Amino acid sequence: MSVKVYERILQLFEAEGINTLFGIPDPNFVHMFHLAEERGWTVVAPHHEESAGFMAEAVSRMTGKAAVCIGTLGPGVANLAGAMMCAKVENSPVIFLGGQRARITEQRVRRGRIQFVKQAELFEPSVKYCASIEYADQTDEVIRQGLRKALSGTPGPVYIEYPSHVIQEELEVAPALAPSAYRLVGQTAGADRIAEAVDYIRAASQPVLLVGHGVHTTRAGESVRALAEAMACPVIQTSGGTSFIPGLEDRTFPYGFSAAAIDAVVKSDLCLAIGTELGEPVHYGRGRHWVANEANRKWILVEQDPEAIGVNRSVDVPLVGDLRAIVPQLVEALRETPRTPTPELAGWIEQDAAQLAELAETAPSGMSPVHPARLIVEATQAFPADGIMVRDGGATTIFGWTYSQAKPHDVMWNQNFGHLGTGLPYAVGAGVADGGKRPMMLITGDSSFQFHIAELETAARLNLPLVCVVAVDYAWGLEVGVYKRTYGQGSLETGVHWSKNTRLDKVAEGFGCYGEYVERDEDIAPAIKRAYASGRPGVIHVAVDPKANSEEMPSYDEFRTWYAEGTQ
Numbered sequence: 090m091s092v093k094v095y096e097r098i099l100q101l102f103e104a105e106g107i108n109t110l111f112g113i114p115d116p117n118f119v120h121m122f123h124l125a126e127e128r129g130w131t132v133v134a135p136h137h138e139e140s141a142g143f144m145a146e147a148v149s150r151m152t153g154k155a156a157v158c159i160g161t162l163g164p165g166v167a168n169l170a171g172a173m174m175c176a177k178v179e180n181s182p183v184i185f186l187g188g189q190r191a192r193i194t195e196q197r198v199r200r201g202r203i204q205f206v207k208q209a210e211l212f213e214p215s216v217k218y219c220a221s222i223e224y225a226d227q228t229d230e231v232i233r234q235g236l237r238k239a240l241s242g243t244p245g246p247v248y249i250e251y252p253s254h255v256i257q258e259e260l261e262v263a264p265a266l267a268p269s270a271y272r273l274v275g276q277t278a279g280a281d282r283i284a285e286a287v288d289y290i291r292a293a294s295q296p297v298l299l300v301g302h303g304v305h306t307t308r309a310g311e312s313v314r315a316l317a318e319a320m321a322c323p324v325i326q327t328s329g330g331t332s333f334i335p336g337l338e339d340r341t342f343p344y345g346f347s348a349a350a351i352d353a354v355v356k357s358d359l360c361l362a363i364g365t366e367l368g369e370p371v372h373y374g375r376g377r378h379w380v381a382n383e384a385n386r387k388w389i390l391v392e393q394d395p396e397a398i399g400v401n402r403s404v405d406v407p408l409v410g411d412l413r414a415i416v417p418q419l420v421e422a423l424r425e426t427p428r429t430p431t432p433e434l435a436g437w438i439e440q441d442a443a444q445l446a447e448l449a450e451t452a453p454s455g456m457s458p459v460h461p462a463r464l465i466v467e468a469t470q471a472f473p474a475d476g477i478m479v480r481d482g483g484a485t486t487i488f489g490w491t492y493s494q495a496k497p498h499d500v501m502w503n504q505n506f507g508h509l510g511t512g513l514p515y516a517v518g519a520g521v522a523d524g525g526k527r528p529m530m531l532i533t534g535d536s537s538f539q540f541h542i543a544e545l546e547t548a549a550r551l552n553l554p555l556v557c558v559v560a561v562d563y564a565w566g567l568e569v570g571v572y573k574r575t576y577g578q579g580s581l582e583t584g585v586h587w588s589k590n591t592r593l594d595k596v597a598e599g600f601g602c603y604g605e606y607v608e609r610d611e612d613i614a615p616a617i618k619r620a621y622a623s624g625r626p627g628v629i630h631v632a633v634d635p636k637a638n639s640e641e642m643p644s645y646d647e648f649r650t651w652y653a654e655g656t657q
Contacts, residue, residue: 135543220248225260289389331343487642
């Protein structure tokens with residue numbers, strides 16, 4: 090069949106199950122945007138290309154597939170840079186398409202050209218693959234190589250340039266190949282390694298399952314649930330893997346922030362780690378809480394990238410391949426001889442539930458402005474059971490780790506890179522991937538929320554069921570705390586405070602959203618309920634106590650151990 094280059098690119102993405110496109114079109118891309126909508130794609134134009142990248146990343150996390158966003162040549166592509174770096178650190182397979190002027194124009198010896206910079210060489214260090222479609226008949230091989238690189242080994246972003254001289258060229262092509270015809274999919278582990286892992290599992294007296302970010306971004310929850318049940322063990326969440334797998338909510342404990350998790354880790358004699366790099370937030374699997382019983386603990390690691398094996402700690406049984414294929418292998422091997430739960434499991438479940446109940450009871454109440462711990466309790470108790478949780482911010486997220494009462498099955502937040510401002514774009518992207526069916530809640534700090542606040546209009550345009558609960562202390566709360574710890578109380582706090590006249594609920598109303606101002610504990614949950622009932626995206630501006638927000642962050646000493654000075 091005869092197709093234009095831009096149509097062929099869409100066909101190649103469709104073969105991978107991709108049907109969303111984010112970006113702001115320019116002459117390089119208007120043809121692609123127009124045709125994508127005709128073909129039934131969801132096409133979303135946000136207000137900033139960085140938001141487009143974050144939205145695409147959220148779609149990838151929600152679907153387990155690669156996602157696509159585009160940037161206009163020059164400034165538009167420059168705006169993608171932050172999202173590109175974030176996707177690299179977050180291990181997200183996002184395909185960034187960049188427009189560019191025709192190569193003959195680029196190669197001229199000229200000065201003073203408008204909206205032009207040599208782009209590829211700037212982005213190459215931030216992606217797994219950087220290429221350009223120089224000739225029309227390269228289209229298949231370049232796009233496929235980009236997908237191959239994005240989805241193989243440790244997933245990550247790629248950058249593909251799309252110079253204007255190839256846009257309208259015709260191609261004679263066959264139907265697009267299925268992924269399995271040009272890249273490795275569903276890689277299993279060898280039978281000998283599976284048998285060795287199962288022997289360790291059967292011999293263990295106190296195994297734990299360490300579940301990371303990758304379990305949720307690959308949408309592998311159902312098979313991991315079956316494995317946890319066959320192992321009859323607790324599930325320990327990494328800080329990136331904070332989505333709760335349906336059916337495992339009661340036995341899932343956050344590493345470092347749950348007393349049950351710490352006790353289970355300390356007593357474990359086997360750790361089966363899935364979807365995690367064993368990085369700083371879990372002390373590389375060999376520091377802090379892992380030190381006790383280290384000599385008696387065996388390690389099984391499921392990892393797609395063979396070069397990751399043994400880097401942060403030694404591993405007894407590496408299972409190299411796609412966790413979506415390997416976990417079912419383990420489940421099947423354990424089917425006839427599942428383990429029996431140890432008495433400690435019921436105790437840990439009871440201990441964790443009691444800890445959550447105590448936190449809800451003891452979070453300071455009756456304050457105006459609201460104590461941030463109480464905000465988290467009230468907001469998460471009002472969180473819809475089938476909702477999608479999105480997190481953003483510094484101090485607000487730290488309070489959330491300890492005080493959250495919800496156990497959502499889908500959680501979006503930027504854990505590895507710590508990139509603030511991702512919350513609202515992540516929420517939009519998650520809502521697009523979900524088709525706007527499930528309610529969403531963004532819990533964020535005020536400073537983070539304002540990075541991409543214009544995307545409230547995008548959420549309103551798409552009519553997403555989103556409520557943003559914003560903790561407002563009119564400051565960079567985490568940084569205020571740094572000033573206080575560095576220079577003492579009453580010190581000059583430069584560059585961290587902003588106008589107390591700002592009303593984010595009024596800003597929301599200006600974008601066509603629901604807005605409400607709250608400064609008392611008891612008003613938070615009713616305000617959230619009214620926001621959902623409005624049928625529009627909502628913003629609940631919650632005034633929080635700035636002193637508590639900067640000085641009383643819970644488990645802060647634990648958080649500090651994540652950084653290199655605590656994990657070297």
